[in-house]
Amino acid sequence: MYNFVEHGGKVTENTANEDPILYEQFMARIEAGEKIEADDWMPEEYRQTLIKLISMHGISEIMGALPEKEWTPKAPTLKRKLGIMAKVQDEMGHGQLLLRVAEDLLKPYGKQREDLMHDLLKGDLKFHNVFHMNTKTWADAGVVGWLVDGAAIISQTNMLDASYGPYQRALQRICAEEVFHAQHGEAIIMALAEGTEEQRNMLQEAVNRWWPALLMFFGPGSASTTGSSKQEVTTKYKIRKSSNEELRQAFLDKYLPRVFSLGLTVPDDTLHYNEEEKHWVYQQPDWNEFKQIIGNNGPRSKERLRLREIAYENNRWVRQALAPSPAYS
Numbered sequence: 001m002y003n004f005v006e007h008g009g010k011v012t013e014n015t016a017n018e019d020p021i022l023y024e025q026f027m028a029r030i031e032a033g034e035k036i037e038a039d040d041w042m043p044e045e046y047r048q049t050l051i052k053l054i055s056m057h058g059i060s061e062i063m064g065a066l067p068e069k070e071w072t073p074k075a076p077t078l079k080r081k082l083g084i085m086a087k088v089q090d091e092m093g094h095g096q097l098l099l100r101v102a103e104d105l106l107k108p109y110g111k112q113r114e115d116l117m118h119d120l121l122k123g124d125l126k127f128h129n130v131f132h133m134n135t136k137t138w139a140d141a142g143v144v145g146w147l148v149d150g151a152a153i154i155s156q157t158n159m160l161d162a163s164y165g166p167y168q169r170a171l172q173r174i175c176a177e178e179v180f181h182a183q184h185g186e187a188i189i190m191a192l193a194e195g196t197e198e199q200r201n202m203l204q205e206a207v208n209r210w211w212p213a214l215l216m217f218f219g220p221g222s223a224s225t226t227g228s229s230k231q232e233v234t235t236k237y238k239i240r241k242s243s244n245e246e247l248r249q250a251f252l253d254k255y256l257p258r259v260f261s262l263g264l265t266v267p268d269d270t271l272h273y274n275e276e277e278k279h280w281v282y283q284q285p286d287w288n289e290f291k292q293i294i295g296n297n298g299p300r301s302k303e304r305l306r307l308r309e310i311a312y313e314n315n316r317w318v319r320q321a322l323a324p325s326p327a328y329s
C-alpha cells in the first residue's frame with residue numbers, strides 16, 4: 001500500500017509523471033480561480049500536499065482539544081466550565097470534518113481515516129507545535145483561547161479561498177467557530193488582566209511561557225531555518241496566499257498592541273517595529289527546539305499521545321457498532 005507519510009514529507013516533482021495536457025488544464029483551472037473537487041483529476045504533488053496539510057490540520061484540532069480539556073474540571077466557575085467544554089467539543093468536530101476531507105484524498109491509495117490515527121500514534125503524522133506544550137495554569141488556558149486561536153484564525157483565513165473546494169468549504173465553518181473561541185479566550189484574559197495582582201502575574205507568566213511557541217505557530221520563515229518548506233508549493237497551487245513570515249507579521253500587527261494595552265509585556269528585549277520596512281523585528285525562537293517538539297519530544301507530547309491512544313482504544317466499540325467492517329476493528 002502507498003504510504004503517503006513516507007512520500008508526503010518530500011513532495012515530488014509535480015510534472016515528473018503527469019500527462020502534460022492534463023497538468024496544463026489543471027493549472028488553467030487553478031489560475032482561473034476554479035475550485036477543484038475530490039473526484040477531479042489532480043497532479044500527485046497537489047494531492048500529496050493537500051493530504052499532508054489537511055491531515056496535519058485535522059489531527060492538530062483533535063490533539064488541540066487536549067490542553068484545554070485538562071482545564072474542564074478545574075475551570076473557576078460554571079460559566080467558564082461550560083465555555084471551555086463547548087470549545088473542546090467544537091475542536092473535536094473540526095478535526096472530524098477535516099479528517100473526512102483528507103479521507104477522500106486518500107482513496108486512491110486505499111487508505112482511510114483510521115490509518116491517519118494509526119500514523120499519529122506511530123509518530124509518523126505530526127501535530128501542531130502548540131499542542132505539545134503545558135497548560136500550567138488557568139491563564140494558560142486563556143492564552144490558548146486568545147492567542148493560539150487568534151493565530152489559528154490568521155493562518156486559516158489565509159486559506160479561505162483555497163483552490164481545493166472541500167477544504168475551502170470546511171474552513172468557512174471552522175473559521176466562524178474559531179472567532180467564538182478567540183472571544184472566549186479574550187473574556188478569560190480580560191478577567192485576569194483586571195483582577196488581583198496574583199491573577200495579573202499569573203497571566204504575564206503564561207504569556208512569557210507561550211511566546212516562543214506562538215512565534216513557532218506559523219512555521220519556519222524559510223527552508224534554511226529547519227531544512228524543508230512547502231510554502232512555494234502551497235502558494236503555486238493557490239491553497240494559501242501568504243507566506244509563514246507574512247502570517248507571523250500579521251499576528252504581531254494584530255496582537256502586540258492588544259498585549260501592550262493590557263499592560264502586559266512579551267519576553268523579548270529586542271522586539272521593535274521597523275518603520276521603514278514596515279515589519280516587526282523579533283528574536284527568532286529556537287528552531288532546533290521546534291524540531292524536537294514537533295518530533296514528539298515536547299514537554300507534553302508523550303502524555304498527550306498516550307491520552308489519545310487510550311481514548312481511541314476505549315471508543316473501539318463505537319467504531320465497530322457504526323461500521324462493522326474489518327477495517328474498523
Ligand SMILES: CC(C)(COP(=O)(O)OP(=O)(O)OC[C@H]1O[C@@H](n2cnc3c(N)ncnc32)[C@H](O)[C@@H]1OP(=O)(O)O)[C@@H](O)C(=O)NCCC(=O)NCCSC(=O)Cc1ccccc1
Pocket residue numbers: 008009010053056057060061064065091126127128129130144145148149152155156216217218219220226228229230231234244294
Ligand atoms: C502554516 C502551517 C502550520 C505550516 O506551513 P507548511 O507550509 O505546512 O509548512 P512548512 O513547509 O513551512 O514547514 C516545514 C515543516 O515544519 C512543519 N511545521 C511547520 N509549522 C509547524 C507547526 N507550527 N507545528 C508543527 N509542524 C510544523 C511542516 O509540517 C513541515 O514539515 P515537513 O518537513 O514537511 O514534515 C500550515 O501547515 C498550515 O497552515 N496548516 C493549517 C492550519 C493548521 O494546521 N492550524 C493549526 C491547528 S488548529 C488550531 O490551532 C485551532 C485550535 C486552537 C486552540 C485549541 C485547539 C485548536
